[in-house]
Amino acid sequence: MGLNIVIVGVGGQGTLLASRVLGNMGAMLYKDVKVSEVHGMSQRGGSVVTYVRMGDEVSSPIIENGQADIVLAFERLEALRALPYLKKGGKMLLNTQQILPMPVVSGAMEYPCDILDILKQKNVDITAVDALSLAVKAGTPKCVNTVMLGILARSTDLSKDQWLELIKQCVPPKTVEINLAAFEFGYNA
């Protein structure tokens, strides 16, 4: 048994911290863990995809189409783009925030307006939360990532106290309080 989590979002949204936290979670729960993401071009506001795999033995560092137990999507369009990763019966946890990609900004293409409908039509087990608003409530839009982790926490085998400890360890010391608040907002959403 193991757990495959795909994190998707837009460069700059803080998916890196989320993958660090989940990697540490993997190391606490399982014998083996691998985290894979591609640096470079994707940091400049492009699509970002991170794979987190955990289990008794993890061979490949990547998660492919039809293999994800959970897709943690930081942005609505990226959630839809990541749908193929989800295995049958998998969960999609998504932030309803929209960030327009350049082809939409420049008017060359339109942002799909019916993303949640498409996902629902495909019978995806989906939890949609406005994580940006919750992050703002917690104190800064920058902690969308910890809100998302709060949402994810309910689907894991780690207790809430263990999660809080994990968040404390992984975020910069000065931001512990605000991140714990953001986590609570996500956890209770």
Add this chain to the structure above:
Amino acid sequence: MSQLMIGNQAVALGALDAGVNLISSYPGTPSTEITEFAAKDTTRHIEWAPNEKVAAEVAVGASIGGAKAMCCMKHVGMNVAADPVFTAAYTGVRGALVIVVADDPGMHSSQNEQDSRYYAISSHIPMLEPSDSQECYDYCRLAFKISHEYDTPVFLRLTTRIAHSQSLVERRDADSTDLVPYKKETAKYTMMPAFARPRHDFVIKRMARLGADCNTSGINQMIKGTGKLGIICSGAVFRYAKEAMPEASFLKLGMCHPLPDELIKSFAASVEELIIAEELEPIVENHVRALGIACKGKDIFTLQGEYSTNMIAEALTGKKPEFDTVPALPARPPVLCPGCPHRMVFYTLSRMGLTVMGDIGCYTLGAAAPLSAIDACVCMGASVSMAHGLDRSGAVDPKRTVAVIGDSTFLHSGITGLLNVVYNKGNSTLMILDNSITGMTGHQQNPATGKDVRGDEAPAVDLEQLCRALGVQDVAVVDPFNAKELKECITRAINNPCPSVIIARHPCALIVKAKTTPLKVTDACIGCRRCMGIACPALRFENGKAIVDGSLCVGCGQCASICPKGAIVKQ
């Protein structure tokens, strides 16, 4: 206790624990973090060199002196470093020399998919290839050992997926950093024909010895399965293939050059069907076929991109994964950051309709719509020389052509190109986009930034003086945020019948720490969409008007400077 880390960090720790004395590198994705991680240990000499050739030469010098040296680069950097490396194969080492080269199958952040294993073959240098972070650590340490024992440089080959994937690593006790005392050995280290011929002889014997030893050294592992299939593979592909075909037998190659002929023969004899799975070129496959062994390889696998578990399973079993598909969606390509000082340069060049020779860095993004400013981009430093070629061949009007290069890239390999423009009486215009950092690879220092790899103070080269010293008389400096002055400056330079350099100087938006206020759009907006042309991610168009996204805008004012109605203002 084991720790989760990317392959690059594991390589750095492997080098430190092997007792490395010196590391000299040039940044390049996906290799950059190795040198950055290593630099956290302040007891060793670690540096960013201006390019990979210099880095390799620094490491060669150190290894001849008796030090344990390393240099790290991406695959295309190996092209730059090739000259010293091929001859260092002859000189061998007194200490140790490890050259880390990171390939990029799938071109996540590169301009080609070249396979560095060919360098190992053609330079007669052994090459190790790890398949996870633990092996990055272990093989790096082993590479130093082999280097010293066999008197040879050793390549450590990574791919993006290995360099940037995290897995668990356990460190071992560190080796000493003691130097081997230097000894003058002219015939070994001075490669002129009379001395190089016997060294070539040594190289051939050394490789024969390595080729024999790698059958039994344990670096290549035979894993017996229960099925009929046998798969030879290395690196990330081993991890994919193991997951795709758990019943198969494996010959996992930890050393991808030289190859273990005896092991390959006995492995092939032990299986009913032999498969060679390797990303990029059919190097192992050709070797196996040359041994007279039948196998399947590129007849069922591709030459392009990264492999994966699903892809290998499908090729070998026909099994296709099940998943939901989605309709065609707008792509989300990387873009220049909000506040990026390159933006106005590309907007202006595009509006002026000039032919633009581009270069390697963030500013390659100036090629994307709607800026669409760049005509060609080949390799580090090529913009300067390509513009000269366009100019002198008569192919295009030099008054309509500019070359564009970043500060770090100019220092890497643009200087000689500019010298050539002057020497051969060229007339081209070079724009150095000086954002005071090596941006694309994640903000590394370079000889123009005034800081070294650890952020400590260092001498900064004066780009204006450097260009003048090369013989360029027309050198101008402009702030690209000043759109009007920028355009005037470009117009004057392209019309000037001699080589011109424009240094467009403004620090990278990501290193500016000053607090900024986002802009807003007033009712004066007439919906002309001109501001959309600068491709700023903080600007969008809704219901016939421009809107500023306050969470992204850094208030740089580049959009405001081109608004015909003055409708974009400070909040």
